[in-house]
Amino acid sequence: xxxxxxxxxxxxxVGCACALEAARAGLRVVIVERGVVGGGTTAAGMGHVxxxxxxxxxxxLTAYSRSLWLTMAPELPAGVExxxxxxxxxxxxxxxxxEVFSKxxxxxxxxxxxxxxxxxxxxxxxxxxxxxxxxxxxVPDDGVLYPPVAAEYFLSEARRLGVVFLSDHExxxxxxxxxxxxxxxxxxxxxxxxxxxxxxxxLPSLPIQKRKGHLLITDRYPGVVSHQLxxxxxxxxxxxxxxxxxxFNIQPRLTGQLLIGSSRQYGDESRExxxxxxxxxxxxxxxxxxxxxxxxxxxxxxxxRAATADKLPLIGPTADPTLFLxxxxxxxxxxxxPGAAVLAIDALLGRASVIDATPYLPSRIRQEAVHx
Amino acid sequence: MKPADVLVIGAGPxxxxxxxxxxxxxxxxxxxxDNPAAGGQIWRADITRPHQEDAARAAAIAAFHTSxxxxxxxxxxxxxxxxxxxxxEAGGHFETYRWDRLILTTGARERFLPFPxxxxxxxxxAGGLQALVKGGYPxxxxxxxxxxxxxxxxxxxxxxxxxxxxxxTVAEQASTLQMLPFAASLLRSPGKLLQGAGYRRTLGxxxxxxxxxxxxxxxxxxxxxxxxxxxRRTWTVECDLLACGFHLVPNTELAQLLGCTLQGSFVQVDSxxxxxxxxxxxxxxxxxxxxxxxxxxxxEIxxxxxxDCDPLPTRLLARRAKEAAxxxxxxxxxxxxxxVLKLASQxxxxxxxxxxxxxxxxxxxxxxxxxxxxxxxxxxxxxxxCGAATEALFGWQPTSVRAPLFPIPVAAFxxxxxxxxxxxxx
Numbered sequence: 001x002x003x004x005x006x007x008x009x010x011x012x013x014v015g016c017a018c019a020l021e022a023a024r025a026g027l028r029v030v031i032v033e034r035g036v037v038g039g040g041t042t043a044a045g046m047g048h049v050x051x052x053x054x055x056x057x058x059x060x061l062t063a064y065s066r067s068l069w070l071t072m073a074p075e076l077p078a079g080v081e082x083x084x085x086x087x088x089x090x091x092x093x094x095x096x097x098x099e100v101f102s103k104x105x106x107x108x109x110x111x112x113x114x115x116x117x118x119x120x121x122x123x124x125x126x127x128x129x130x131x132x133x134x135x136x137x138x139v140p141d142d143g144v145l146y147p148p149v150a151a152e153y154f155l156s157e158a159r160r161l162g163v164v165f166l167s168d169h170e171x172x173x174x175x176x177x178x179x180x181x182x183x184x185x186x187x188x189x190x191x192x193x194x195x196x197x198x199x200x201x202x203l204p205s206l207p208i209q210k211r212k213g214h215l216l217i218t219d220r221y222p223g224v225v226s227h228q229l230x231x232x233x234x235x236x237x238x239x240x241x242x243x244x245x246x247x248f249n250i251q252p253r254l255t256g257q258l259l260i261g262s263s264r265q266y267g268d269e270s271r272e273x274x275x276x277x278x279x280x281x282x283x284x285x286x287x288x289x290x291x292x293x294x295x296x297x298x299x300x301x302x303x304x305r306a307a308t309a310d311k312l313p314l315i316g317p318t319a320d321p322t323l324f325l326x327x328x329x330x331x332x333x334x335x336x337x338p339g340a341a342v343l344a345i346d347a348l349l350g351r352a353s354v355i356d357a358t359p360y361l362p363s364r365i366r367q368e369a370v371h372x
Numbered sequence: 373m374k375p376a377d378v379l380v381i382g383a384g385p386x387x388x389x390x391x392x393x394x395x396x397x398x399x400x401x402x403x404x405x406d407n408p409a410a411g412g413q414i415w416r417a418d419i420t421r422p423h424q425e426d427a428a429r430a431a432a433i434a435a436f437h438t439s440x441x442x443x444x445x446x447x448x449x450x451x452x453x454x455x456x457x458x459x460x461e462a463g464g465h466f467e468t469y470r471w472d473r474l475i476l477t478t479g480a481r482e483r484f485l486p487f488p489x490x491x492x493x494x495x496x497x498a499g500g501l502q503a504l505v506k507g508g509y510p511x512x513x514x515x516x517x518x519x520x521x522x523x524x525x526x527x528x529x530x531x532x533x534x535x536x537x538x539x540x541t542v543a544e545q546a547s548t549l550q551m552l553p554f555a556a557s558l559l560r561s562p563g564k565l566l567q568g569a570g571y572r573r574t575l576g577x578x579x580x581x582x583x584x585x586x587x588x589x590x591x592x593x594x595x596x597x598x599x600x601x602x603x604r605r606t607w608t609v610e611c612d613l614l615a616c617g618f619h620l621v622p623n624t625e626l627a628q629l630l631g632c633t634l635q636g637s638f639v640q641v642d643s644x645x646x647x648x649x650x651x652x653x654x655x656x657x658x659x660x661x662x663x664x665x666x667x668x669x670x671x672e673i674x675x676x677x678x679x680d681c682d683p684l685p686t687r688l689l690a691r692r693a694k695e696a697a698x699x700x701x702x703x704x705x706x707x708x709x710x711x712v713l714k715l716a717s718q719x720x721x722x723x724x725x726x727x728x729x730x731x732x733x734x735x736x737x738x739x740x741x742x743x744x745x746x747x748x749x750x751x752x753x754x755x756x757x758c759g760a761a762t763e764a765l766f767g768w769q770p771t772s773v774r775a776p777l778f779p780i781p782v783a784a785f786x787x788x789x790x791x792x793x794x795x796x797x798x
Contacts, residue, residue: 035740036737036738036740036741036744036745037741037744037745038744038745039740039741039744043744079745148744148745149745152745167737216782216785218782219752219779260782273775275453275454275785278785279785279786282782282783282785282786283786285782286782286783286786292782292783293781293782293783294781294782294783295781295782296752296779296780296781296782297776297779297780297781297782297784297785298751298752298754298776298779299750299754299774299775299776300774300775300776300785301774
């Protein structure tokens with residue numbers, strides 16, 4: 001199969017967004033996927049488009065990516081189920097309320113609209129939350145979407161521009177301008193972009209750790225939850241790099257179904273449900289929203305986030321001049337897919353990017369990884 | 373935590389036989405079933421005729437009770453919290469069961485195939501309507517078309533007629549030629565023949581049309597008529613109800629959740645009825661659609677094996693081999709003709725939980741792809757109905773089974789009793 005400028009490995013939401021961006025830049029692209037479009041890490045998560053302010057670089061990439069989602073939103077097919085629900089960062093006590101105000105300041109400096117809700121306003125916005133909460137920060141332009149269909153939308157747009165898609169092609173080796181498949185065949189191109197989500201078998205030395213999560217989806221209860229609800233304690237839990245943790249995080253779907261999360265565990269690469277973690281995750285959710293107790297849960301599943309030590313993705317070149325990365329998004333792959341795609345293709349073509357790309361360069365932690 | 377040496381899931385013919393055998397051989401045995409009484413689907417008790425008792429059912433239940441095994445009805449297995457425990461729902465509360473040996477006798481369900489009009493009110497599963505009637509649903513004076521495939525159709529038609537329904541026709545998609553080896557096998561098994569003859573007597577002049585199948589149901593608010601074809605001619609009959617089922621598919625979800633592997637659609641078992649997962653046995657329809665006699669003999673073997681009886685009686689092994697041959701003839705006789713896999717139009721709903729149409733599914737490449745991109749099989753029934761249909765229509769093998777097996781209140785995962793003040797699902 002001659003004549004490709006770029007081989008993208010992985011047709012998750014990041015790989016598909018990169019394929020579209022590369023096609024728009026005029027590259028001849030083939031994207032390969034071992035399973036189905038958006039069937040890996042993309043399918044496991046919630047689909048929250050959210051601006052996060054863990055670090056200035058994270059804020060820059062999520063804000064940029066969200067702005068791209070907002071631009072795209074009117075054209076997205078109905079199946080993507082994009083809804084501008086807004087995020088409510090919920091403060092349980094005064095300490096967390098102080099965080100609400102500092103978060104608002106940070107967002108304001110970055111030009112991200114947000115609004116502080118007092119307990120009464122919070123109760124009006126989400127009447128099923130327990131009473132006694134301290135308040136919340138509403139980030140109205142955050143969104144929710146259904147990730148596998150979003151990935152497929154990027155791919156179908158890319159294919160309209162001539163991108164070739166190979167499904168059911170498992171890659172066993174990649175690098176030096178060559179991608180080799182499990183069936184013995186291989187393809188070559190000047191550039192390879194690895195976007196394989198939490199699957200790092202192809203480059204086991206990548207400084208990525210799998211962080212397991214559990215999710216439960218309920219039957220249809222339209223109107224019970226209106227915003228994506230996240231406890232501010234989530235930030236404490238998400239920041240912990242070692243211990244297992246759970247946090248209240250709930251997403252209303254267009255169907256009226258609720259996705260209930262979240263849990264974070266290191267060192268468990270199995271797909272099995274950990275019932276102890278599931279239990280504490282759901283107890284946490286019930287603590288914030290007692291009515292969840294009686295809602296019908298129809299399915300529980302697990303997935304793995306691809307986490308880096310500094311919580312930032314790996315976007316850009318590697319020591320192998322043919323090999324580029326768009327990996328390590330942890331829980332922000334859906335949010336960051338459009339922005340990461342622009343940065344990755346900019347890096348590939350040596351173009352300057354709209355935002356500073358250096359914080360995401362893989363070279364920033366390669367040394368540490370080697371010595372680790 | 374409720375201990376049992378041997379835990380049997382399902383109190384149908386296989387489960388009762390397994391429990392009886394294990395209990396007689398010294399095991400402490402408990403049988404869980406989601407119905408209020410023992411008997412499973414085939415021996416479902418008839419609340420309108422409590423004194424009319426099936427002899428085989430009565431004998432199996434009597435033997436079961438004499439054996440000392442315990443029946444715990446009204447319990448539905450919803451999850452596998454750890455490798456040796458099961459979570460059961462019992463009337464809104466939750467119980468955990470621990471086991472040393474587990475015997476899965478989870479039976480089968482009807483297969484539905486989509487055709488225009490199959491989702492209209494008035495269209496029932498054949499076995500489903502029979503179960504409703506046994507529960508008191510009145511059919512007297514109703515004009516009913518019974519259609520699809522499998523030996524169940526005749527049984528259902530006979531039963532509905534006993535309750536005063538007027539059977540318009542029984543439309544069996546299999547051709548007479550295809551069914552001949554099955555009819556011959558009935559001659560070799562007088563017991564099965566008597567049962568069949570009994571049906572024919574009850575049915576009297578009811579037309580039983582082979583090589584005939586439904587292609588659509590018509591009606592606005594509810595079903596008014598059914599269009600049938602024999603491939604050469606197409607005609608429409610007026611009716612009030614359509615009882616329709618395309619033979620049976622095994623209930624293997626619990627086995628899969630426990631890590632048992634499937635061979636094709638069925639749970640893989642060895643000569644002891646043991647699955648590849650140590651200590652877990654399986655018997656009856658989940659190991660192959662073969663009917664009540666096979667279920668009983670396989671159940672007995674599983675019960676004896678779980679009680680460490682060695683060697684197993686050769687007469688049982690011989691009977692199982694005979695029933696396996698019957699099963700092959702049954703499968704052959706009622707295999708689906710290609711035409712019944714092409715009845716759906718683009719707009720025909722295939723997944724009723726998520727309103728996914730045949731047209732939406734046609735472009736997908738496999739079950740996972742269909743689930744992710746159309747939500748087919750992602751609703752409360754977890755693909756139990758559409759999964760069997762898409763397997764027949766597209767050859768898609770359903771992939772992973774996820775907990776819970778049936779929707780349960782979120783609190784059930786936390787061992788709390790569920791709240792009654794929760795908003796209700798729409």
